[in-house]
Amino acid sequence: MQFIDLQKQYKHLKTRIDKRIQTVLDHGKYILGPEVKELEERLSDFVGVKHSIGVANGTDALQLALMALDVGPGDAVFTTTFTFFATAEVISLVGAHPVFVDIDAQTYNIDPDLLDKAIERVATEGKYAPKAVISVDLFGLPADYDAISAIAGKHGLKIIEDAAQGFGGSINGKMAGSFGDIATTSFFPAKPLGCYGDGGAVFTNNDELAEKVISLRVHGKGVDKYDNIRIGLNSRLDTIQAAILLEKLAEFPREMELRQSVAGRYDAALHNQFHIPFVPDGYVSSWAQYTIRPIKGPREGYMTQLKESSIPTTVYYGKNMHEQTAFSFLNHQCDSFPIADEISRAVFSLPMHPYLDYLEQCEVSSILTRDKINFGSTSEK
Known part of the structure; x- marks a missing residue:
């Protein structure tokens, strides 16, 4: 996949x-x-x-x-x-x-x-x-x-x-x-x-x-x-x-419809176990990424389970701008951006594109919603 x-x-x-x-x-x-x-x-x-x-x-x-x-x-x-x-x-x-x-905790x-x-x-x-x-x-x-x-x-x-x-x-x-x-x-x-x-x-x-x-x-x-x-x-x-x-670009409106369908299927399957993407009323997302945050446990357990089934995931973004070495001269305090710090340590992104096969998507969702996810030695949050 x-x-x-x-x-x-x-x-x-x-x-x-x-x-x-x-x-x-x-x-x-x-x-x-x-x-x-x-x-x-x-x-x-x-x-x-x-x-x-x-x-x-x-x-x-x-x-x-x-x-x-x-x-x-x-x-x-x-x-x-x-x-x-x-x-x-x-x-x-x-x-x-x-x-x-810092960022809004929902969007x-x-x-x-x-x-x-x-x-x-x-x-x-x-x-x-x-x-x-x-x-x-x-x-x-x-x-x-x-x-x-x-x-x-x-x-x-x-x-x-x-x-x-x-x-x-x-x-x-x-x-x-x-x-x-x-x-x-x-x-x-x-x-x-x-x-x-x-x-x-x-x-x-x-x-x-x-x-x-x-x-x-x-x-x-x-x-x-x-x-x-x-x-x-x-x-x-x-x-x-x-x-x-x-x-x-000529095909893009159709692909946007497909993206909405893919996101909708993820939403329906994952909303009980993850903080799914929040889209305010009147807004439409182009779903450049489908990014989730576990309600229980760290992301590593879920990402490992997917990797074992050859399903790729990515973290966007694990290191905020205030943490980048290039911006160390700004001397930011470690607690200056609490929301971004929390989100960057918790989120991960799933396969997302207009041509994602329905059965492939079902496999992703099925693995993520299993009861037995190995969280390793990290305590649950």
Whole structure:
């Protein structure tokens, strides 16, 4: 069993994807070719934004968003501590100061009340100027943008939505990637919408920000690539990857329906023995991951039982940002983020993809709900 089965997806789309790739090979425009522009237009339609800009990867997308907002040395950027390293890494890459915030115990996304307090604390201290918030749509669930927007507005901060995992999710019909001042996503193969290499995109309704990102992704170009008006990156979306994404995006609504079905079956089977993912009313998760937390016992016993049946599991994320060696200079106290610490030590993720076989899923659920799970010498919680 595969944790994310890209081969099944490729077999389903093989004829269409192969034809798209062959078209690129025939015209030979491998960098920012016509498929990139076509993809950008279709992404804008899907997300519901004015501008979509294809870039080389999701990390670059975040860095470009910060650069477009002129975030740099002396600025403070607030983000969740429970996320993938890239979300926080880009803050340091532009010379800004990362400020980590604990998470909501139900959604695992950034806690808006604690965000508000963190902004007020940094503003009072006066060492750094609060400038932006990077919110993360963790595991596919959009963050609480009503609350985050109100807080950012009160303090005059910009919002960057990190929708790398959230692409396809929504709040009351408004799609992930359309929240905040600027948003980003990743097309890493394991993401809900993934290519066959690296890729990413930036979304915004702001004409000026879009123009800056278009410039910044090609070395800060002006009227052409030899007229450089700002310091930028080399971050162009590959044409072949765009061609692949065009066919995957066309299939994506159907795959989203399949993801909901897979998640629903897990919910029904596991809710008595695990804390299953919480999805608030009006929210739709894209189910980038299906992440659970045992009601009884540590996760290791369950993960071992699955491994013995050749069923893969993964921990996202076992080490929070405030615990990373690269951020040790921030000197965080060990009890500063109690919710994230508790969650990171308890959660694990199950196989999740649109093509997960029903019988395979039944096997996963059956093993997890057995009465006799070996917890080893660790005491039950």
